[in-house]
Amino acid sequence: MKIGEDLIQKVAQMPQADLGHFPTPLEECPRLSEVLGGPRIFMKREDCSGLAFGGNKVRQLTFTLGDAVAQGADTIVHGAASQSNHCRQAAAACGKLGLNCYLRLARDHKSIIQGNLLLDNLAGVDIEIVDVPFGPELDIVKYELAEKLKAEGLKPYVVASPRSTALAAVAFTWCIAEIAQQQQQLGIDADWIYTASVGGTQAGLVLGTKTLEMKMKPFGIAPIVWEKKHERLRTAANSAAEFLGLDTRVVDADIQNTDDYIGQAYGYLTPECIDALKLVAKTEGIFLDPVYTAKAMACLIDHIQQGKFGRDEIVIFLHTGGTPALFAYHEELSADL
Numbered sequence: 001m002k003i004g005e006d007l008i009q010k011v012a013q014m015p016q017a018d019l020g021h022f023p024t025p026l027e028e029c030p031r032l033s034e035v036l037g038g039p040r041i042f043m044k045r046e047d048c049s050g051l052a053f054g055g056n057k058v059r060q061l062t063f064t065l066g067d068a069v070a071q072g073a074d075t076i077v078h079g080a081a082s083q084s085n086h087c088r089q090a091a092a093a094c095g096k097l098g099l100n101c102y103l104r105l106a107r108d109h110k111s112i113i114q115g116n117l118l119l120d121n122l123a124g125v126d127i128e129i130v131d132v133p134f135g136p137e138l139d140i141v142k143y144e145l146a147e148k149l150k151a152e153g154l155k156p157y158v159v160a161s162p163r164s165t166a167l168a169a170v171a172f173t174w175c176i177a178e179i180a181q182q183q184q185q186l187g188i189d190a191d192w193i194y195t196a197s198v199g200g201t202q203a204g205l206v207l208g209t210k211t212l213e214m215k216m217k218p219f220g221i222a223p224i225v226w227e228k229k230h231e232r233l234r235t236a237a238n239s240a241a242e243f244l245g246l247d248t249r250v251v252d253a254d255i256q257n258t259d260d261y262i263g264q265a266y267g268y269l270t271p272e273c274i275d276a277l278k279l280v281a282k283t284e285g286i287f288l289d290p291v292y293t294a295k296a297m298a299c300l301i302d303h304i305q306q307g308k309f310g311r312d313e314i315v316i317f318l319h320t321g322g323t324p325a326l327f328a329y330h331e332e333l334s335a336d337l
């Protein structure tokens with residue numbers, strides 16, 4: 001049996017919506033490695049997941065919206081930061097599945113009709129920018145709206161933690177099984193997988209690598225400071241393990257995640273992330289996004305410069321997408337042009 005096949009069979013039993021183009025490619029970035037002086041860098045292209053400019057949320061929504069449809073929902077209520085990639089991909093997915101979609105987006109410094117917010121509008125979903133911060137207070141707004149929609153006869157499903165994060169972890173456990181098979185085809189056995197995450201993506205990578213007893217260790221780069229992040233990630237991973245009927249359990253010691261590359265705050269660029277974004281575009285023709293993946297790449301570059309890896313070690317960089325946000329940051333990104 002192919003490596004990871006058992007895990008893929010377990011994932012296949014979860015309710016799913018057919019949204020993306022999977023498996024996403026795993027490809028080498030030789031020019032980037034050369035400029036940085038090693039290690040071998042491969043990129044897992046979740047930015048090429050198909051729907052609405054791609055990104056890691058397509059794989060996650062495969063299960064979240066699969067869950068919604070299985071529960072008989074006809075309406076999705078979602079919300080996050082105003083340039084949310086998750087909301088953009090949810091808006092597109094709802095269009096594809098014929099679901100109503102309501103987005104409640106937290107007003108912030110990027111509540112401009114550009115990037116993801118432009119795409120949300122073009123997808124024709126119901127959008128309101130609200131004056132509450134992204135987090136638990138926004139969840140209250142979402143649940144209140146869901147009650148109102150229920151009273152109007154709709155069947156709403158609210159996308160919110162912890163369930164949505166646990167289903168996202170299922171998605172990235174599946175991604176690990178996919179990577180295990182791709183590694184086998186390529187004849188490689190990576191040492192590390194780096195990604196921008198402090199949520200379901202990293203939780204799934206940790207659960208998947210532990211379940212398959214892989215050499216590869218996940219390393220997460222947080223885009224935002226979350227209180228109790230180890231507890232959240234562990235809980236999401238272990239809920240995903242329960243959904244999938246796995247015996248594996250994740251403990252805090254399995255989770256490596258840094259806040260060191262966030263800079264001023266979520267959604268504000270750092271000079272290092274701008275440099276990383278330009279370097280990857282120039283050497284590989286691949287665009288990172290300014291809020292998540294460029295900060296993660298800045299971390300990987302920093303770790304390379306600190307001598308963390310041998311030249312022959314292999315690092316997979318999981319590109320989680322987010323590229324439409326580039327256009328909402330055109331001023332910061334073009335300041336030196």
Ligand SMILES: Cc1ncc(COP(=O)(O)O)c(C=O)c1O
Nearest residue numbers: 085197198199200201292320322
């Ligand atoms: C481009 C991009 N990368 C990474 C993440 C983080 O994903 P997770 O919430 O699974 O940690 C997000 C989530 O918003 C994202 O949009």
